[in-house]
Amino acid sequence: MRRTITLLALLAAPILTAGQVFAADPPKPAVAAAAAASTAPAVPGLWLLTDYPSQTVRPGEATTIRFKLQNSGIAPETLAVSVDGVPAGWKIELMGNGQPIAAAMAPTNDSVALQLRVDVPKDAKPGSQNIVVHAKGATQSIDLPMTLTIGKEVPAKLAIKTQLPSLIGTSKSSFDYTLSVTNDSGKEMTVALAAQSPGNFQTTFTEGYGTNEISSLPIEAGASKDIKVKVRPPQEIKAGDYPVLVKVSAEGATAEQKVTLQISGQGALSLTSKDGRLSGEAQVGKTADYMLVVGNDGTAPIENVEMSGSVPADWKVEFNPKTLPSVAPNEKKEVKVSVTPSEKAIAGDYVASFRAGGRGDSKSADYRITVTTSTLWGMVGIGIIAIALLVLLGAVARFGRR
Amino acid sequence: MQREGSPFTGLGPVFIKELSDHLTSVRMMVLTLFVIVFGAFPVASSLQTLRTVVGADAYLYLRIFTIEPEQVPISFITALNFIIPLMAIGLGFDSVNSEFNRRTLSRVLSQPIYRDALLLGKFLGGLMTLAVGLLALWLIVFGAGLLLLGIPPRGVEVARAFGFLLVAIAYGGVWLSVSMLFSVVFRSTATSALCALGMWLFFFILWPMIANALVLGFAPREITTVDQYVGIQQLAIALQRLSPGTLFSEALLGLLNPETRTLGFMLPQQMRGAIPNAPLPLDQSLLLIWPQVTGLIAGMIVVFAAAYVVFQREEVRA
Numbered sequence: 001m002r003r004t005i006t007l008l009a010l011l012a013a014p015i016l017t018a019g020q021v022f023a024a025d026p027p028k029p030a031v032a033a034a035a036a037a038s039t040a041p042a043v044p045g046l047w048l049l050t051d052y053p054s055q056t057v058r059p060g061e062a063t064t065i066r067f068k069l070q071n072s073g074i075a076p077e078t079l080a081v082s083v084d085g086v087p088a089g090w091k092i093e094l095m096g097n098g099q100p101i102a103a104a105m106a107p108t109n110d111s112v113a114l115q116l117r118v119d120v121p122k123d124a125k126p127g128s129q130n131i132v133v134h135a136k137g138a139t140q141s142i143d144l145p146m147t148l149t150i151g152k153e154v155p156a157k158l159a160i161k162t163q164l165p166s167l168i169g170t171s172k173s174s175f176d177y178t179l180s181v182t183n184d185s186g187k188e189m190t191v192a193l194a195a196q197s198p199g200n201f202q203t204t205f206t207e208g209y210g211t212n213e214i215s216s217l218p219i220e221a222g223a224s225k226d227i228k229v230k231v232r233p234p235q236e237i238k239a240g241d242y243p244v245l246v247k248v249s250a251e252g253a254t255a256e257q258k259v260t261l262q263i264s265g266q267g268a269l270s271l272t273s274k275d276g277r278l279s280g281e282a283q284v285g286k287t288a289d290y291m292l293v294v295g296n297d298g299t300a301p302i303e304n305v306e307m308s309g310s311v312p313a314d315w316k317v318e319f320n321p322k323t324l325p326s327v328a329p330n331e332k333k334e335v336k337v338s339v340t341p342s343e344k345a346i347a348g349d350y351v352a353s354f355r356a357g358g359r360g361d362s363k364s365a366d367y368r369i370t371v372t373t374s375t376l377w378g379m380v381g382i383g384i385i386a387i388a389l390l391v392l393l394g395a396v397a398r399f400g401r402r
Numbered sequence: 403m404q405r406e407g408s409p410f411t412g413l414g415p416v417f418i419k420e421l422s423d424h425l426t427s428v429r430m431m432v433l434t435l436f437v438i439v440f441g442a443f444p445v446a447s448s449l450q451t452l453r454t455v456v457g458a459d460a461y462l463y464l465r466i467f468t469i470e471p472e473q474v475p476i477s478f479i480t481a482l483n484f485i486i487p488l489m490a491i492g493l494g495f496d497s498v499n500s501e502f503n504r505r506t507l508s509r510v511l512s513q514p515i516y517r518d519a520l521l522l523g524k525f526l527g528g529l530m531t532l533a534v535g536l537l538a539l540w541l542i543v544f545g546a547g548l549l550l551l552g553i554p555p556r557g558v559e560v561a562r563a564f565g566f567l568l569v570a571i572a573y574g575g576v577w578l579s580v581s582m583l584f585s586v587v588f589r590s591t592a593t594s595a596l597c598a599l600g601m602w603l604f605f606f607i608l609w610p611m612i613a614n615a616l617v618l619g620f621a622p623r624e625i626t627t628v629d630q631y632v633g634i635q636q637l638a639i640a641l642q643r644l645s646p647g648t649l650f651s652e653a654l655l656g657l658l659n660p661e662t663r664t665l666g667f668m669l670p671q672q673m674r675g676a677i678p679n680a681p682l683p684l685d686q687s688l689l690l691i692w693p694q695v696t697g698l699i700a701g702m703i704v705v706f707a708a709a710y711v712v713f714q715r716e717e718v719r720a
Contacts, residue, residue, distance in 0.1 A: 312675025346672055347690065348663040349680035368677065373689050381696030388703035395707045396518060399714035400409055 044073035048135055048144035056151035060122035067144065068113050069135060071106035078105050079135040087129045091119035118148065126150045156253035157184035158191065166260040171299055175231040177259045181248050182224035189250040192216045195229060196245040202232040231261060238299050239265030265300025269363040271356045279368040285343040292335045294356045296327040305358035307335055312350050314342035339369060347373045412515030413523050420527025424493060433489050434535060440485045441539045444478045447471035449550045463555040464562060464658045466547050479654045483647055486570060487577040489535065491598040493528040494581035496591040507718045521713050525582060525706060532574040540567050558684055565657045569695060573650040575702040583709040605645040613641035635667040646701060649694040656691035665690060
């Protein structure tokens with residue numbers, strides 16, 4: 001009982017000190033107050049301080065208890081530190097900066113961090129053990145009593161949450177969900193990451209802003225880490241909502257978070273000819289008809305598909321029908337295109353570009369048109385030769401002599 | 403006085419005799435040598451150039467005829483444009499008047515052979531001789547191509563090259579009929595040779611200049627519209643085409659350069675949307691050059707008809 005009171009007094013001392021400082025000089029600016037607190041503490045003295053004087057330890061494990069030696073306004077002094085009341089079989093060591101120590105010295109108005117490494121044997125019986133940390137100098141001697149309770153292991157616990165559980169995109173986009181995983185248990189754990197997704201979805205995990213794909217990551221006790229889940233739906237997927245269950249698990253503890261992909265459909269027009277051949281013939285000045293096929297390889301219907309074409313100068317191009325009201329996914333519609341080369345066109349190959357443009361997508365196809373000229377002038381040439389031969393025959397008939 | 407029987411009676415013997423005379427004559431040897439030197443030299447040079455060219459060419463064989471080799475600034479068809487008239491004139495300039503001067507004409511015509519058959523037989527004999535020479539040259543070109551390029555020609559290339567051979571024969575026929583006309587008109591062989599060669603030189607050297615001068619004379623002081631410009635260009639081309647040499651080279655251009663789309667004047671807007679360097683199909687190329695070929699064949703027939711008319715009215719007894 002008396003120990004508890006001593007402990008309370010020790011704990012209360014710094015709080016009271018700070019309170020007195022601020023209470024004494026309320027109008028002083030904060031910086032001046034802080035300076036006053038560090039240079040001229042109201043309660044001079046030497047303390048051993050720890051956050052949790054009563055702690056839980058587990059059998060078969062090593063627990064590190066942090067405490068410090070605080071010097072407030074007195075001259076530095078070497079203090080021999082020791083631990084009293086170590087139960088049989090236990091191993092308690094005083095550590096400073098990771099090394100076993102036997103003495104500590106705190107500068108004036110400063111503190112020295114110390115650790116108590118407690119090795120509890122596996123067969124330790126449940127119950128509480130009281131230990132006292134002593135610090136003893138030439139003029140000063142202080143104690144820090146602590147209570148260590150053999151406790152059961154706190155079960156591992158994980159939590160996972162996300163700010164944006166539902167994202168919208170098309171079948172071509174990738175969905176990035178940022179999730180924060182918290183380790184609520186008393187020790188560091190390696191957390192395995194998994195995702196349950198429908199069909200052929202591709203899920204990859206990356207850490208925070210990293211680029212490396214991971215399958216698990218270590219999280220310190222009480223800490224949380226951000227992971228990123230990238231979900232890629234298959235391109236041919238239909239529009240709709242798709243849930244993905246992200247699961248984290250470690251040492252029996254699991255947590256899961258459902259994220260949703262809202263895939264909106266997207267149309268993808270295709271434009272080709274009926275037999276796949278993108279070339280044709282046309283005679284100068286005469287209309288040639290080609291059959292085009294407008295298709296939709298996408299996942300959503302495309303509405304109001306308008307046909308247009310660009311042809312060489314003075315050529316004519318007409319589409320029948322000119323507009324398709326709607327092209328459903330996997331539907332193919334035929335469009336007749338009539339191309340009339342100009343009267344003055346020269347024989348040879350030309351490029352005509354046909355375009356199908358609807359709401360959301362458009363596609364164009366280059367069509368190679370071989371223009372042929374009429375054979376009429378060839379006939380005229382033969383006629384001219386025939387006339388020349390007739391002239392010759394006429395001469396033979398007129399001038400032929402015996 | 404109406405004649406009896408066919409006018410072509412005796413055509414065969416005249417043709418055969420004329421052909422054998424030509425093929426055995428020293429003149430023919432000289433002309434052959436001439437053709438080989440003039441024709442084989444550009445071909446050898448162009449083959450040398452083609453062998454160094456890397457890259458696929460669909461019409462490699464036709465390039466033998468058309469490319470201008472680096473060493474010799476003359477292509478095969480330019481050389482032919484030059485030597486075919488010379489050959490034809492050499493074969494025809496004395497066909498009738500030499501017979502007259504040797505006083506053999508009346509002796510021949512005393513046989514059952516009409517004048518029609520004589521003139522036509524002489525013409526066909528000359529044309530056949532010319533064809534034999536050109537065919538030999540053509541085969542040399544193909545053989546050299548096979549040897550030096552190491553790849554066989556494609557069918558369409560052979561077809562185009564064969565068309566080239568026919569056009570070349572027709573072109574030779576024009577000059578043959580011209581030289582025969584002069585040999586009928588003039589009694590002296592020297593005069594007829596001079597006139598034929600003069601006409602050849604006129605069309606080769608003088609006519610392009612005269613045509614240009616004529617175009618300049620017809621052209622308005624200031625060209626304001628596109629139509630005017632097109633009209634002037636078309637006039638210039640039409641005048642140039644009065645020369646058989648122009649018709650020949652245009653026809654060869656269409657045949658041996660399959661990429662040729664037009665031989666006339668073309669506005670840029672007509673080329674819009676056209677795929678450059680796309681070869682025309684053979685039938686389209688033939689349609690393209692058909693007017694030129696027509697001009698050559700019809701010209702040949704008309705000049706021959708003129709020679710016939712003059713010959714019929716001539717006094718053959720010396």
